[in-house]
Amino acid sequence: MKIVPISVPTPFYVGPVNVYLVKEEPLTLIDTGPKTREASEALKEGLRRERVRVSDIKRIVLTHAHEDHCGLAKQLRDEAKDAEVFVHGWETGHRAARLEYDEHRVLLERAGVPAEDIAALRRMYEGVRKYADALEDHEHAELEDDDELRFERGSLRVVHTPGHTPGSCSFLREADRTIIAGDCVLKRITPNPVLSPDPVDPTRRFRSLAEYLVSLARLRSLSPTLVYGGHGEPVEDYEELFHRYLRAINERQAEVIRLLPKTGATAWDISREMFPGADDVHRFLAVSEAVAHLDLAHSENKIALELSDGREVYRKA
Numbered sequence: 001m002k003i004v005p006i007s008v009p010t011p012f013y014v015g016p017v018n019v020y021l022v023k024e025e026p027l028t029l030i031d032t033g034p035k036t037r038e039a040s041e042a043l044k045e046g047l048r049r050e051r052v053r054v055s056d057i058k059r060i061v062l063t064h065a066h067e068d069h070c071g072l073a074k075q076l077r078d079e080a081k082d083a084e085v086f087v088h089g090w091e092t093g094h095r096a097a098r099l100e101y102d103e104h105r106v107l108l109e110r111a112g113v114p115a116e117d118i119a120a121l122r123r124m125y126e127g128v129r130k131y132a133d134a135l136e137d138h139e140h141a142e143l144e145d146d147d148e149l150r151f152e153r154g155s156l157r158v159v160h161t162p163g164h165t166p167g168s169c170s171f172l173r174e175a176d177r178t179i180i181a182g183d184c185v186l187k188r189i190t191p192n193p194v195l196s197p198d199p200v201d202p203t204r205r206f207r208s209l210a211e212y213l214v215s216l217a218r219l220r221s222l223s224p225t226l227v228y229g230g231h232g233e234p235v236e237d238y239e240e241l242f243h244r245y246l247r248a249i250n251e252r253q254a255e256v257i258r259l260l261p262k263t264g265a266t267a268w269d270i271s272r273e274m275f276p277g278a279d280d281v282h283r284f285l286a287v288s289e290a291v292a293h294l295d296l297a298h299s300e301n302k303i304a305l306e307l308s309d310g311r312e313v314y315r316k317a
Ligand SMILES: [Zn+2]
Pocket: 064, 066, 164, 183
């Protein structure tokens, strides 16, 4: 069972995305790239190099539903005729054209984001959305933790690794403990735990960073020999990366606590302090980052949190 990485360009700041071809029957693609002509051409060129046609693809498995990873899923599914698409049930939103704007708006308001910035973020969402086709409910099947994706020779085990998004999944080849981890593990950057509604109770926000730490530890318990990430080169030394991530998370948490003024501050205030120049999508990622770290610090009783005028205000404990 051969795993072939194919680098596909994206219009996003993160740069190219890695799509993985599992060259074994049933022929399987893990992630697809965004819905652009450039991405589609690069993917097809990558398949041609492996003497694979789109019509040979039987299965499309998504690590998560961000546009750079899932954008071409519907097109490929249609082109490959009966290809089955799999994604975790917690990746609502993009996959089924159900981006929960209202739930997101509530989360942003609570985080202290001003109305005009919420409006700008909404326009940004609309802009990003065109890079993926939505999948209707009947057009995909759901992945569950510990599912086995069987191949003629070998298999991949589904490891639910929430954090970057609630339904992020990794795939373990047990024979040599190789893992395909999507955006859960990236060699050069610490993945952003993106602000999102809790899939079980959408009126709450998903505890992304706490979940992410559990996922990192779970991957560690699998003693991976090689981890293929969603962007950049594969990671050969997961142990080193694990400790580097933990250090980065601890440092960021200390910074967030240090930035809290006596009078208290919202996640938005803190994000503007941490990343004053952040614009567009980065403004949103900055709030995500602040919320994630404040949530974690609060859950560890390091800071206090109270609701004031519908906004969450954090204070030093
Ligand atoms: Zn992502």
